[in-house]
């Protein structure tokens with residue numbers, strides 16, 4: 366369990382991103398956290414060690430990352446994992462057979478797959494609801510409900526959940542609120558301040574930001590949950606290697622400035638696309654025409670670079686994707702480079718076609734992860750691709 370340095374909570378988000386959780390190396394004063402490539406630690410004498418015994422439980426490079434992200438989220442404890450899904454699997458070990466969990470119906474495809482194909486076999490039960498309407502969450506509560514699992518904004522439909530209202534319902538039901546904050550990042554949204562109990566990330570995405578590692582991280586300020594999460598981390602062992610932790614820590618230093626750049630490009634491209642294609646064809650939380658724009662503006666301090674567009678048919682999608690040059694056709698998101706994907710055949714291929722259709726993930730839907738290149742170049746690329754339609 367990595368507890369933050371309390372002093373790190375005094376600083377603003379950009380300062381925290383660069384400094385929180387890191388102290389100059391004890392041996393040399395190195396300003397950058399060293400990469401601790403070790404599996405074990407030598408005891409000073411029989412019965413005496415420095416708090417480190419075996420690296421599954423603790424690694425100083427990983428600890429610096431855990432403190433850094435915890436401080437960014439305004440949490441007191443952080444727990445890093447080898448992937449976002451490894452992180453969620455570990456969080457789910459807080460529950461036991463018979464427990465009921467309410468889940469946003471439009472969560473990440475891999476989250477749905479983990480719950481539906483694996484965890485259900487262990488006796489956990491899940492109810493998927495459209496959490497845009499908090500009343501539907503309240504209606505789904507049963508005496509067995511132990512958690513509410515949310516993602517906002519969602520992927521790829523950019524739907525929002527009112528976190529304060531949802532967490533309030535969960536609290537009254539005696540259930541934990543768990544939020545996947547991968548899309549918004551703590552720079553734009555801090556769910557713990559709105560009542561969530563656990564926040565987690567695929568650090569593969571914006572936190573690392575350079576598309577060069579896979580990782581997950583969970584944070585909490587709950588003094589009762591923190592030791593349980595540390596126990597699971599060590600007992601189940603889905604931990605990240607030190608080099609991936611180091612890469613992510615290097616990434617979080619620029620998180621605040623990257624998010625500002627993603628947001629600025631996202632706004633320009635979102636508004637341009639809405640003019641070019643019509644507002645109904647563009648899903649972007651920063652557009653006044655987004656049905657939940659008011660909630661987005663209240664709950665988030667930026668809209669980021671995630672935009673989905675409806676092109677109508679699979680054929681038109683193919684033409685469009687064949688013509689883009691700067692947007693690379695790939696799954697994933699949140700890196701400095703712009704990516705483009707077709708959710709129905711890529712990120713959401715594991716969701717049954719009927720379920721996809723019911724959610725609104727159509728064959729014509731394309732998702733953009735707008736990077737931090739020059740906006741004019743990205744706009745030129747999109748215009749050239751759209752001219753082929």
Ligand SMILES: *Cc1c(COP(=O)(O)O)cnc(C)c1O
Nearest residue numbers: 448449450473545547567569580
């Ligand atoms: C990618 C992603 C995940 C899964 O994380 P991995 O690091 O790929 O295991 C979970 N949630 C969201 C929103 C994601 O985008």
